[in-house]
Amino acid sequence: MLTLDERSVRQLKGVSALKEGELHAFGIHTISDLLNYFPFRYEDYCVRELAEVKSGEKATIMGIVRGAPIMQRYGRAKSRLTCKIESGGMLITAVWFNRTYMQEQLRPGREIMLTGKWEQHRLQITVADSEFPDSAKASKTDSLQPVYHVGGNITQAWIRKMIAAALTQYGPMIEEVLPYELMERYGFMSRSEAVEVIHHPGDASRGQEARRRMVYEELFLFQLRLQAYRGLHRGRGDGVAQPIGSETIREFAATLPFALTDAQKKVINEILTDMRRNYAMNRLLQGDVGSGKTVVAAIALYGAVRVGHQGALMVPTEILAEQHAKSLARLYEGTGIQVGLLTGSLTERKRRDLLAGLQMGLIDVVVGTHALIQDDVFFRSLSLVVTDEQHRFGVNQRSVLRRKGINPDVLTMTATPIPRTLAITAFGDMDVSTIKEMPKGRKPIKTYWVKHDAFDRVLGFIRKEAAAGRQAYVICPLIEESEKLDVQNAIDTYMQIQQSCPDLTIGLLHGRLSTAEKDETMSRFAANDSQVLVATTVVEVGVDVPNATLIIIMDAERFGLSQLHQLRGRVGRGEHQSHCILIADPKSETGRERMKVMTETNDGFEVARRDLELRGPGDFFGTKQSGLPEFRIADMVADYETLEQAREDAGELTERDDFWSNESYARLWEILRREGLFQGEQLD
Ligand SMILES: Nc1ncnc2c1ncn2[C@@H]1O[C@H](COP(=O)(O)OP(=O)(O)OP(=O)(O)O)[C@@H](O)[C@H]1O
Numbered sequence: 001m002l003t004l005d006e007r008s009v010r011q012l013k014g015v016s017a018l019k020e021g022e023l024h025a026f027g028i029h030t031i032s033d034l035l036n037y038f039p040f041r042y043e044d045y046c047v048r049e050l051a052e053v054k055s056g057e058k059a060t061i062m063g064i065v066r067g068a069p070i071m072q073r074y075g076r077a078k079s080r081l082t083c084k085i086e087s088g089g090m091l092i093t094a095v096w097f098n099r100t101y102m103q104e105q106l107r108p109g110r111e112i113m114l115t116g117k118w119e120q121h122r123l124q125i126t127v128a129d130s131e132f133p134d135s136a137k138a139s140k141t142d143s144l145q146p147v148y149h150v151g152g153n154i155t156q157a158w159i160r161k162m163i164a165a166a167l168t169q170y171g172p173m174i175e176e177v178l179p180y181e182l183m184e185r186y187g188f189m190s191r192s193e194a195v196e197v198i199h200h201p202g203d204a205s206r207g208q209e210a211r212r213r214m215v216y217e218e219l220f221l222f223q224l225r226l227q228a229y230r231g232l233h234r235g236r237g238d239g240v241a242q243p244i245g246s247e248t249i250r251e252f253a254a255t256l257p258f259a260l261t262d263a264q265k266k267v268i269n270e271i272l273t274d275m276r277r278n279y280a281m282n283r284l285l286q287g288d289v290g291s292g293k294t295v296v297a298a299i300a301l302y303g304a305v306r307v308g309h310q311g312a313l314m315v316p317t318e319i320l321a322e323q324h325a326k327s328l329a330r331l332y333e334g335t336g337i338q339v340g341l342l343t344g345s346l347t348e349r350k351r352r353d354l355l356a357g358l359q360m361g362l363i364d365v366v367v368g369t370h371a372l373i374q375d376d377v378f379f380r381s382l383s384l385v386v387t388d389e390q391h392r393f394g395v396n397q398r399s400v401l402r403r404k405g406i407n408p409d410v411l412t413m414t415a416t417p418i419p420r421t422l423a424i425t426a427f428g429d430m431d432v433s434t435i436k437e438m439p440k441g442r443k444p445i446k447t448y449w450v451k452h453d454a455f456d457r458v459l460g461f462i463r464k465e466a467a468a469g470r471q472a473y474v475i476c477p478l479i480e481e482s483e484k485l486d487v488q489n490a491i492d493t494y495m496q497i498q499q500s501c502p503d504l505t506i507g508l509l510h511g512r513l514s515t516a517e518k519d520e521t522m523s524r525f526a527a528n529d530s531q532v533l534v535a536t537t538v539v540e541v542g543v544d545v546p547n548a549t550l551i552i553i554m555d556a557e558r559f560g561l562s563q564l565h566q567l568r569g570r571v572g573r574g575e576h577q578s579h580c581i582l583i584a585d586p587k588s589e590t591g592r593e594r595m596k597v598m599t600e601t602n603d604g605f606e607v608a609r610r611d612l613e614l615r616g617p618g619d620f621f622g623t624k625q626s627g628l629p630e631f632r633i634a635d636m637v638a639d640y641e642t643l644e645q646a647r648e649d650a651g652e653l654t655e656r657d658d659f660w661s662n663e664s665y666a667r668l669w670e671i672l673r674r675e676g677l678f679q680g681e682q683l684d
Contacts, residue, residue: 004032004173012165014158022152034166035174037159038198038214038633039146042207045115045129046143050088055120058128062113063087063094069106085112085125093124105132144201163199171196177667178217182649188213198633212642215634219643221671222631223650228672231654239280239407240383244272244303252302256295256331263437264292270433271300271411275384281409287435288604289569290442293413294324294544296435297386298331300411305337305364309383312404313367316388318343318515319522323543324388325367332365342368342377345515379404386411415566415604432647444602445572447580449556449595458552458581459500465550466504466531470576472550474534475567477558487512487536493554494534501532509535537567546574556582556598557591561611564594565604590614612637 007030009015009023028034045060053059067084074080081096083106094114096102106112111134116127148159174192176183183190189197194210201207249272253260260268267285274281287293301311313328315321325341332339340354340363357363361380366372385408412430450458462472474497476490487510494508507521507530525533526545533548537559551571556564564582571578582599586592597610636643653659653668660669 003175004035004170005030007031007170009034009162012162012169014162014165019153019158022154025152026149026154031166031170034163035170035195036632037148037163039148041147042144042201043115043147044143045113045145047113050090050092050118053118055118058115058117060113060115061087061118061125062111063092065106065108065110065112066091067108069103071100071103081106085114087114090123093122094127094130095124096127096130102130110134144204144207146199146201167196167199175667177671178220179653179665179668182220186213186216188216191217211633215639216642216646218631218634219639219646220650223643223647224654224668225672227647227650227654234277234279237278239278239409240309241278242275242304242307242309242383242409244275244307246272248306249299249303252299252335255334258439260295261292261435261437261439263287263435264296267433267435268296268299270431271296272303274431275300275303275409280407281411281431283409283411283431283433285411285413285433285435287415288438289415289566290438290573291415291435292439293415293435294327295331297388297411297413298328301328301365301384301386302332302335302337304384304409307383309381310358310361310363310379311365311384311386312372312379312382313365314372314385314387315367315369318345318369319518319543320388321367321369322519322522323526327544328365328367337364338362339364340366342366342371343515344369344371346371373404377404381406382408384409384411386413388413415569441575442572443575443577445568445578445580447568447582447599447602449582449584449599451585452583455583456500458583459497461579461581462497462532462550462552463501463504465579466501469547470549471525471528471530471545471547472532472552473548473567473570474532474552475554476534476536477555489554490534490536497532497534504532505530506532506534509533511536537563543570544573545570547576549574549576549578550581551579552581552583554583556584556595557586561594561597561607561614562604564598565607568598569604609637609640 008020009028009031010017010020011031012034015023023029023034026037028037043058047062048059050061053061063085064087065083066086069081069083072080077098079098079100081099081102083094085092085094094116110132113131113133114125114127115129116125118125146160146163148156148163150156150159171192174195176191178188178191182188188194189209191213194213197206197210198214201210249268267287271281271283271285274283285293285296297313301313304311313324315324321341321343325339329339338357340357342351342354346354354363354366355377358366359378359380371377382404383406387410462474465472474493476493490508490510494506497504498506505524507525509518509521513521521530521533522543524530525548528547548571551568553559553564553567559567568580571580580598582595584591584595586595594611594614597607597614601607601610634642653665656662659665
């Protein structure tokens with residue numbers, strides 16, 4: 001017997017050759033395509049009181065026919081029918097276009113349900129749909145009606161009818177695709193039931209249940225493809241197996257100035273497990289700002305060196321490269337590990353020495369900016385590449401660095417969880433490790449939002465913190481169009497603070513300074529030789545000065561939420577109570593909303609989620625054409641948790657020994673085969 005995938009829509013009564021052609025334009029070829037053509041929303045036929053309906057709104061109301069219908073005809077096919085209806089104590093006019101058959105049904109005194117657009121000033125409703133509750137054909141017991149994308153000769157009513165017919169005739173033939181154990185685990189309704197309910201939800205709660213199942217299915221199948229592909233890639237085993245001993249790592253961890261959190265230990269284990277295997281790791285390390293990702297990277301790099309290889313850490317700015325190189329050198333003290341620094345501003349001689357050191361293997365770990373990916377940089381044996389904040393690097397840059405090793409392991413660190421995860425779903429087959437817990441003893445940062453006129457009080461706050469031995473950042477925004485203005489802006493702020501706090505030492509950091517000047521300023525701040533650092537956003541990513549407890553962000557409305565969160569993460573990195581003050585006079589409601597979000601939550605995940613809500617995912621990537629996959633029913637933002645779950649489930653399943661042999665997964669093989677993946681082989 002033919003499956004629904006093999007049956008053409010022509011098999012349905014009512015689909016002519018012409019209509020079939022038009023359905024193709026919607027991607028509908030088979031019965032299965034038609035049944036999977038889900039509504040993009042529902043029309044709510046829940047009956048309302050006319051008094052509550054706003055002018056211009058579409059609604060469903062009840063009424064009684066009061067008067068005889070009047071018909072006007074235009075040409076052969078067009079007509080306009082009007083009739084007086086009483087509804088909610090008002091006498092209104094209902095208008096039907098091209099529905100001559102209504103005329104005889106509109107008998108005075110008869111109850112009628114009307115759905116249409118209400119025009120208050122004319123006391124008129126333009127009817128899209130009507131029904132008589134006393135009629136045997138009454139079908140609107142369902143208050144929710146599906147609405148499909150239609151066009152051309154395909155009308156809403158026609159496609160509803162075709163789908164209803166397909167459901168009646170073929171509904172029971174809809175096969176389950178999800179494995180039994182997942183159906184059980186989540187208590188899902190069967191596929192055939194869910195498809196039926198998606199088209200005819202009846203009440204909202206059943207509709208929700210059906211949606212839950214279909215969303216999961218869609219995301220699961222999507223992930224299954226990625227995970228199966230990953231399995232294929234792993235099967236090649238062309239990475240470097242790094243037999244890093246647990247004992248080696250434990251001994252090193254014991255030399256750290258703090259105990260690792262459980263969350264850090266967990267992700268370190270995940271990373272080491274990957275590194276030991278003979279396929280190239282491609283893992284994302286996510287964790288909120290200040291959760292201790294850098295030390296995790298340091299441990300992984302340590303492991304690579306201990307088994308005879310080299311590691312590279314690529315960061316977006318020179319300041320960060322400098323800082324990471326220093327802190328790695330400190331962490332590796334006494335281990336004999338040599339750390340090198342490669343940035344664009346090295347002198348020619350230093351650069352030559354460093355390159356030679358890398359090539360000969362005298363340098364074990366190199367930290368650098370994009371200078372790392374230049375043609376003349378060679379490694380003796382690069383086995384681990386860590387990149388910080390990958391969104392700053394293009395995919396190309398990363399793959400160049402990757403090619404410098406024999407398929408090295410790649411670890412990418414990021415602090416903005418949701419958008420990254422969205423990107424993973426779009427671009428690939430990365431594994432994800434998440435640090436879910438902050439180091440002990442951290443106090444949540446207190447965030448305030450004040451208007452510009454409160455700046456004097458803010459200055460008082462700076463003096464207070466400095467008197468207590470703490471330090472403060474003052475961040476001035478970067479106005480892209482004019483670096484000159486930015487610098488001026490930063491200088492003005494610097495002068496103002498200098499004037500009102502004459503006994504404090506204040507540093508100034510902006511894009512016009514030379515690298516040496518920037519380093520100098522940063523080092524002085526890190527050593528607590530200056531108490532205040534006025535800076536443009538150069539401190540945004542990763543700068544770590546635990547004694548800084550106050551950050552003031554000028555014109556905060558100019559920053560994105562995730563950026564504000566990153567900036568705020570510069571404080572709260574030690575045991576002292578920290579504060580973040582946002583100075584902003586936002587003009588728009590969204591602007592005010594964004595400031596509120598910052599004061600309400602300290603959780604980067606939540607900030608990213610709210611940011612997405614306020615902006616939408618396409619926009620998050622700077623463009624609507626972000627290359628994110630389009631789902632039929634799932635919404636990557638709203639269904640984010642399901643996505644994560646589906647990812648985990650698909651990963652688990654494809655790793656099972658019996659996945660490719662157990663017949664109960666046959667439907668899944670079929671789907672993968674269609675995608676060109678089968679039994680771990682790519683079929684061309
Ligand atoms: N387990 C721990 N216990 C106490 N302090 C820790 C722990 N892990 C890291 N730290 C310290 O916390 C601070 C933040 O760590 P780190 O710089 O690694 O965070 P991060 O996640 O990289 O932050 P960011 O995203 O801001 O770069 C550092 O001063 C680090 O030394």
